[in-house]
Amino acid sequence: xxxxxxxxxxxxxxxxxxxxxxxxxxxxxxxxxxxxxxxxxxxxxxxxxxxxxxxxxxxxxxxxxxxxxxxxxxxxxxxxxxxxxxxxxxxxxxxxxxxxxxxxxxxxxxxxxxxxxxxxxxxxxxxxxxxxxxxxxxxxxxxxxxxxxxxxxxxxxxxxxxxxxxxxxxxxxxxxxxxxxxxxxxxxxxxxxxxxxxxxxxxxxxxxxxxxxxxxxxxxxxxxxxxxxxx
Amino acid sequence: xxxxxxxxxxxxxxxxxxxxxxxxxxxxxxxxxxxxxxxxxxxxxxxxxxxxxxxxxxxxxxxxxxxxxxxxxxxxxxxxxxxxxxxxxxxxxxxxxxxxxxxxxxxxxxxxxxxxxxxxxxxxxxxxxxxxxxxxxxxxxxxxxxxxxxxxxxxxxxxxxxxxxxxxxxxxxxxxxxxxxxxxxxxxxxxxxxxxxxxxxxxxxxxxxxxxxxxxxxxxxxxxxxxxxxxxxxxxxxxxxxxxxxxxxxxxx
Numbered sequence: 001x002x003x004x005x006x007x008x009x010x011x012x013x014x015x016x017x018x019x020x021x022x023x024x025x026x027x028x029x030x031x032x033x034x035x036x037x038x039x040x041x042x043x044x045x046x047x048x049x050x051x052x053x054x055x056x057x058x059x060x061x062x063x064x065x066x067x068x069x070x071x072x073x074x075x076x077x078x079x080x081x082x083x084x085x086x087x088x089x090x091x092x093x094x095x096x097x098x099x100x101x102x103x104x105x106x107x108x109x110x111x112x113x114x115x116x117x118x119x120x121x122x123x124x125x126x127x128x129x130x131x132x133x134x135x136x137x138x139x140x141x142x143x144x145x146x147x148x149x150x151x152x153x154x155x156x157x158x159x160x161x162x163x164x165x166x167x168x169x170x171x172x173x174x175x176x177x178x179x180x181x182x183x184x185x186x187x188x189x190x191x192x193x194x195x196x197x198x199x200x201x202x203x204x205x206x207x208x209x210x211x212x213x214x215x216x217x218x219x220x221x222x223x224x225x226x227x228x229x230x231x
Numbered sequence: 232x233x234x235x236x237x238x239x240x241x242x243x244x245x246x247x248x249x250x251x252x253x254x255x256x257x258x259x260x261x262x263x264x265x266x267x268x269x270x271x272x273x274x275x276x277x278x279x280x281x282x283x284x285x286x287x288x289x290x291x292x293x294x295x296x297x298x299x300x301x302x303x304x305x306x307x308x309x310x311x312x313x314x315x316x317x318x319x320x321x322x323x324x325x326x327x328x329x330x331x332x333x334x335x336x337x338x339x340x341x342x343x344x345x346x347x348x349x350x351x352x353x354x355x356x357x358x359x360x361x362x363x364x365x366x367x368x369x370x371x372x373x374x375x376x377x378x379x380x381x382x383x384x385x386x387x388x389x390x391x392x393x394x395x396x397x398x399x400x401x402x403x404x405x406x407x408x409x410x411x412x413x414x415x416x417x418x419x420x421x422x423x424x425x426x427x428x429x430x431x432x433x434x435x436x437x438x439x440x441x442x443x444x445x446x447x448x449x450x451x452x453x454x455x456x457x458x459x460x461x462x463x464x465x466x467x468x469x470x471x472x473x474x475x476x477x478x479x480x481x482x483x484x
Contacts, residue, residue: 001436006481010411010448085408085449086407088341088446089340090408094308095255095334101455107453192470193477
């Protein structure tokens, strides 16, 4: 059996989705943890320093390449699976279809939720990653050292006179898509990579729901905090 | 339970063969006893159709005891109808009320093409079983049942998987037309027993490869299969299958 055969079978494709999904879940923990520094109430000093560490240190930079590879793989494989699965039903659909009774709507809508997340991600990358890595940002100095002022950039984006509210709403909707995507994706990823022990499954399902509520909620509170002037 | 008779409207999928396009036809059935099974109600209708010189409705059935897996109707939007953990042949007419309209369709999946009316070709499942759903032993005298000790929990889990009757309701219910619940039951049934051990790795790899050839979709763990399975096979067997596949494919040469 070749590696190609291993990852191109129907179960193999799902393994790719599961492993990249878990990698992205780990990334979310780092991302939400670092971003929580905006609530240090020091006008963004801790946050800007943390962002600079992530941008300058070699380890996060290497991981960033893995992150982009993981996201692209997850997206491409996800779209391919979705289109393949849609075709598997055949041309004639059911006239009455309650066959999905017993499954949650968000578990059946991972393709849609993922697409919404992709749209959100494009906006999000354009807002922060592109200025931070490519086009440049305003600078600020702490202890005689120059840092990118990413905190100020967040403030500018989320408190924009014209579009601030729209952007904040779009971010909250993005977080809502993330919440539902995770509500199914978290536990599904572990099932896909073969966790079949009932005791662990119970724990992973509960952990998955907690994660799917707490992390997107924390993310959603960030633009809201800027918009309402809490930070 | 009180007995009653009912008159029903049936909207049934009629299709001459796999090449022609099918369509729904309406039938009126009268004086149907609440004690009848769903298939007996179809027998009554077919008797009448034959007497009137019409083509009877083709449907699959065999044991009519809920254990062979032949019956396969998609009734009012659910495989095997409204009752939980139940096959079409064990669905009784007391599940319906006088005046109901019942929509009956065949399983819909690329891998299960319609042969005629409500009959679909489920030989894809046979080919998956032929790819590895067996153990290879030289037959001879029956071995002493106590000669091979088996952990009780594993024997029970294996038996729960072996309950799968291969009816295809999981494929019919799944939005992806995935056969993973069926396959996982067949793989787990043997993987949990010492008799299945020698061919454990090759079995899962061959059966997954065959499943992919047949054109079933990929599992997304929605749980619709588990909810509709007449034998209530647990979705945790799918995780078990994934585990078997991962271990086998990592160690395969």
